Amino acid sequence: MTTSLSLSCSFGFEVPNSRLKFRDTRSLKVSCDYSRFEIRDVSYRPPGTQSNILSGVSLSLTERSFGLIFGRSGSGKSTLLQLIAGLSKPTSGSICIQRYRDDGSPHQSPILSSPERVGIVFQFPERYFLADNILDEVTFGWPRQKAGLPLKEHLASRLQRAISSVGLSGISLDKDPRSLSGGYKRRLALAIQLVQSPDLLVLDEPLAGLDWKARADVVKLLKNLKEKVTILVVSHDLQEMAALVDQSWHMHMGGMLKEEPLPL
Ligand SMILES: Nc1ncnc2c1ncn2[C@@H]1O[C@H](COP(=O)(O)OP(=O)(O)OP(=O)(O)O)[C@@H](O)[C@H]1O
Numbered sequence: 132m133t134t135s136l137s138l139s140c141s142f143g144f145e146v147p148n149s150r151l152k153f154r155d156t157r158s159l160k161v162s163c164d165y166s167r168f169e170i171r172d173v174s175y176r177p178p179g180t181q182s183n184i185l186s187g188v189s190l191s192l193t194e195r196s197f198g199l200i201f202g203r204s205g206s207g208k209s210t211l212l213q214l215i216a217g218l219s220k221p222t223s224g225s226i227c228i229q230r231y232r233d234d235g236s237p238h239q240s241p242i243l244s245s246p247e248r249v250g251i252v253f254q255f256p257e258r259y260f261l262a263d264n265i266l267d268e269v270t271f272g273w274p275r276q277k278a279g280l281p282l283k284e285h286l287a288s289r290l291q292r293a294i295s296s297v298g299l300s301g302i303s304l305d306k307d308p309r310s311l312s313g314g315y316k317r318r319l320a321l322a323i324q325l326v327q328s329p330d331l332l333v334l335d336e337p338l339a340g341l342d343w344k345a346r347a348d349v350v351k352l353l354k355n356l357k358e359k360v361t362i363l364v365v366s367h368d369l370q371e372m373a374a375l376v377d378q379s380w381h382m383h384m385g386g387m388l389k390e391e392p393l394p395l
Pocket of ligand 1: 177180184202203204205206207208209210211
C-alpha cells in the first residue's frame, strides 16, 4: 500500500519532489502559505502634466513565476516598471506583496513594496556599468571600511550565490566588465540585482541588442532563475520568451493593462 504525501511550495522553502510515496494507508497533507506580488488599481500622472500615462492598472503574480508584459511602444510599459521598482510613486493605487493561506484567503495585511524588495535591470544595462572590474561592479555601494567580519562574510556569501546563479563563477572577478561578451554583460547585470536578494526581479527588454546565441543564453538563464525568484519582464520578443511565461498581460495604448495570452 502506498500513500501520497502532497507538499505545496512555500516562500523560501525548497521542496524538490512535490509527491513522495510512503508505505502507509494514511494520507498526510502538509501545506504552506504562498505570496503574490500585486499591483492594485495603479494610475500614474507625471507631476505637472494633465493626463495619465497609466490608468487603473492591476496585476497579480505568484511567487517564483514568470510574468510578461507586451504592448506597443509608448503604451506605458517602462513607466509601470519604474513604479514597481520604486523610482516614481503611483498617483493612486498601491503596489504590495500579499501572503495567502493555501485555501486562497489573505493571511495578513499586505506589505507595501519598497525599492529594496525589487531588482530592476534596465534595457541595455551594460551602458550603466561604472567599475573597471566585475567585483567592484557587483558590490558597488557596499560598506567599504566599517563593516565587521560577520557582515563581510554575509555579503561574501550573497556575492558567491549571485555570481554562481548567473553562471559567472568561472570568470575572474578582476576582469573589466566591458570586455565581456554581450550575453555575459547581461548575466553580470542580473547578478548585480540578485546580490540584493530581491523578492521580485523586473527586466526591461532583456534580449534587446543581443545576437541569436546570446539571446538563447539569456533565455536559458532566465529559465533557471525563475526557480529562485519571481520575474516580471517587459519584452517584444514573445516567441523566444513564450516557453518561460506563466502569465502575460497586454498594455494597451493609454496605459490600460489586461491579462491576455501571448499573441503568437
Ligand atoms: N515624465 C513623463 N512626462 C510626460 N510623458 C511621459 C513621461 N514619461 C513617459 N511619458 C510618455 O508616456 C508614454 C509611455 O511611455 P513608456 O516609456 O512607459 O512606454 P513604453 O510602452 O515603455 O514604450 P517603449 O516600448 O518604446 O519603451 C509615452 O508616450 C511617453 O512619451
